[in-house]
Amino acid sequence: MPAILEGKVALVTGVSRDGQVGQTVAEVLAENGAALAICARTQSNVEERAEELRQAGARVLAVAASLTDEAQVRQLIERVLNEYKKIDILVNLAGGLACYKPAVEHSLDDWNHELSNNLLSAFLASRAVFPHMRDAGGGAVINFARAGLPQANMVAYNCAKAGIEALTRTLALEGRDFGIRVNAVAPGIVDTASNVAAMKPKDLKHGPGARISPRPWFSSPLKAPQGLPAR
Numbered sequence: 001m002p003a004i005l006e007g008k009v010a011l012v013t014g015v016s017r018d019g020q021v022g023q024t025v026a027e028v029l030a031e032n033g034a035a036l037a038i039c040a041r042t043q044s045n046v047e048e049r050a051e052e053l054r055q056a057g058a059r060v061l062a063v064a065a066s067l068t069d070e071a072q073v074r075q076l077i078e079r080v081l082n083e084y085k086k087i088d089i090l091v092n093l094a095g096g097l098a099c100y101k102p103a104v105e106h107s108l109d110d111w112n113h114e115l116s117n118n119l120l121s122a123f124l125a126s127r128a129v130f131p132h133m134r135d136a137g138g139g140a141v142i143n144f145a146r147a148g149l150p151q152a153n154m155v156a157y158n159c160a161k162a163g164i165e166a167l168t169r170t171l172a173l174e175g176r177d178f179g180i181r182v183n184a185v186a187p188g189i190v191d192t193a194s195n196v197a198a199m200k201p202k203d204l205k206h207g208p209g210a211r212i213s214p215r216p217w218f219s220s221p222l223k224a225p226q227g228l229p230a231r
Helices: 021-031 043-055 070-084 108-136 155-178 193-199 202-206
Strands: 009-013 035-040 060-064 089-092 139-144 180-185
Touching (some): 009 108, 035 043, 060 070, 070 108, 108 155
Parallel strands (some): 089 139, 139 180
């Protein structure tokens, strides 16, 4: 029996550091038969993740690009289309929590950084891929929002993720007549190294050898969702 994503091409953004959500999502897509294009800002990181996927049998195109740069997003889409001739699935995973402090301590740079990395990147990538999916008769865009109510000390991140929900609903309405499905996954905060570093849990301050108590609102990047949407 062929894999459910056999013959499909998936572009996953934000596949950078080991142990991040993007790496796990890319692995699951490949296990289900998809050919992959993965993207991150740092060339060495994205190449390392690509090589791990290739060793597991995946076909992978690795591209280094900043998804907050309009020209680089266009070049990314062009490279994927040159390699595979189509994009069936876009997973917008670039971003993450980088600024954890009270709202009054957020600088304008903090605000712009968080909104750009989490919201602007998803908008630019989705906008760039939409015409190609439309012309091909459809596709799937998967965004990452967040579960639960906003939490303190994350004002820019909270607003960016609220924007992801609005972006998802808007694109779903605009894509439905063209067979483009747009959905958002809404996990809790995931215990990746970058999130833990940004939040600096109080248990980290107890000195060498201290145990970090599990947080009820942390989930693991290794718990990959099953049955990612396919066309």
